[in-house]
Amino acid sequence: MRMNVPSSKTYRYIFAGGGMSALSLVYFLSQSKRAKEPMLIIDLSSKSENDKTWCYWSDRPEEFDDLAQKSWKNLWFHGPHGKSIALDIAPFQYHKIRSIDWYTYIKKQLSQFPNIEFLQAEVLQIIPEEKDTKVQSSMGDFYATDKVFDSFTAYPCEINNPKHIKQHFLGWEIESHFPIFKSDAVHLFDFRVAQGKECEFMYILPTSSKKALFEYTFFSAHVREASFYRDKIKSYLQAFYGLGEEDYQIKEEEKGIIPMCLDQRARQRISEKIIRIGTSGGFVKASTGYSFLRTQRINQALAKELEKDHPQGLILPQHIFKTWLDKVFLQVLLEQSKAGSEVFEALFQKNKGSKMLRFLDEKTSFWEDLSLMASVPTLPFMRAVYHLIISSK
Structure with missing residues (x-):
């Protein structure tokens, strides 16, 4: 090149x-x-x-697996009320590049x-x-x-538009001065930090007993100043690991805004x-x-x-029902009639981790999708469906 x-x-x-x-x-x-x-x-x-940091999960070998800094076979989910769930994700592995x-x-x-x-x-x-x-x-x-x-x-997802959901985050890769992290599992969602109905959580990727990436993350419409996320990470490290600012070094910082609107x-x-x-x-x-x-x-x-002389077809695969499910879920997060943390808690409490990963990867069947939908709070999703139907007319 x-x-x-x-x-x-x-x-x-x-x-x-x-x-x-x-x-x-x-x-x-x-x-x-x-x-x-x-x-x-x-x-x-x-x-x-x-x-950037890229993560993915798979139940088979993928093109860039050898480049992963670390891979995990275990995930944790921490609910907003303190209940922690060890997720069974076999045969999947979770990779960080x-x-x-x-x-x-x-x-x-x-x-x-x-x-x-x-x-x-x-x-x-x-x-x-x-x-x-x-x-x-x-x-x-x-x-x-x-x-x-x-x-x-x-x-077409506007940062300042209150109707456009974004994943916005700031993360620190830190190195503690002493071994304190358990590196055998990823903490996919820690909703113990959730303060209101916005979907906010800590995401933790521990790569050794001294090193871990902490990302304070929102699935919401309103982006904060960088100092807000940094203060949240500092507070989390103190509350859950007993680490004061003198106990670790910030090796790298990353931040991002990822569109979640369709x-x-x-x-x-x-x-x-x-x-x-x-x-x-x-x-x-x-x-x-x-x-x-x-x-x-x-x-x-x-x-x-x-490779064909006359390539045809669509760029993105079309899964009409799964796209509709995404719309409904995002509408629930936007309306905040139910805290996002409680929606995720219902999903992860009532479904195996491997099933959740297949669902998020759009690999579940129609009937599996329906069973997953039956495990979430009914009223906010019915309200979201109603509003989507009204807005489409």
């Missing part, structure tokens, strides 16, 4: 944005019949920092292909033209003869010249905010389809 020295103005494929989704699609294309096609990746970041490890590996693999080039520049605009598609950047204009893969366009725009087809991918294309699972493994699977299927 050539860096910052484009050899041409014209490529078969241009990637407007070079984040995880774009790089993984290029990676899968490099393993396909399109491996030798000229490709250009344009992104302002050199992807040389550990800017540091973005810098993934970027380094991908760039090394792509460096074997001189036809794949990277331009460190800002994407300014994507302009369809009669023949080719123009991508304007801060380093000039480039043209795609076949497709532009767009992860640059903003997803995109109502027209479905994308693989035959189109401009294809939105990643967060821009709706690859994030709306009801959970997870995207890593989902993105790999979508991109693997997309790369196989692009």
Whole structure:
């Protein structure tokens, strides 16, 4: 992969944005019949920092398992009233990948292909033209003869819109001065921190007896100032581990806002010249905010389809009933007629952890979905369904 020295103005494929989704699609294309096609990746970041943490679960080997910093076979759920549940997730494992490890590996693999080039520049605009598609950047204009893969366009989820649910969080990876963490399990949800009807929790990934990532997280519409999340983490470390600020070092900090609202725009087809991918294309699972493994699977299927002379079909798999369930769940979180913590508590108390993971991965049957829905508080979900029906008229 050539860096910052484009050899041409014209490529078969241009990637407007070079984040995880774009790089993984290029990676899968490099393993396909399109491996030798000229490709250009344009992104302002050199992807040389550990800017994200990606987690996923699977019950079978996946493409990037070897890059996981740590994997777990056990999860914990802590309810808002202090009840803790050890989740049976067999045969699944839960994996954590540091973005810098993934970027380094991908760039090394792509460096074997001189036809794949990277331009460190800002994407300014994507302009369809009669023949080719123009991508304007801060380093000039480039043209795609076949497709532009767009992860640059903003997803239609507004940060300050009180009707748009977001997953917003700030996390610290800390190193304690003495061994205190049990690293055999992930604390997926700790709702003991929940103060009201907003869905707020601590998410903990312990990687050793001294190191762990603590992320204070909301599934809600209202984003806070960074100091709010930091104060919550400090209080949590003191309350649950007895750690004062002098007892640990903050090794890294990460923060993010992930859209959880559903995109109502027209479905994308693989035959189109401009294809939105990643967060821009709706690859994030709306009801959970997870995207890593989902993105790999979508991109693997997309790369196989692009091998054909006349690729067809939709970019995203269509699960009408499961999409509707996501809408209902997000509406419940938005209305806050029932605390989000209590909704999750009902789900995890009454269902096996492995079943919950299959449900979140959209692998459950219709009847399993119905049984899961029967385990949640009925009234807030009926109210959410009613409001969705009224708003759709």
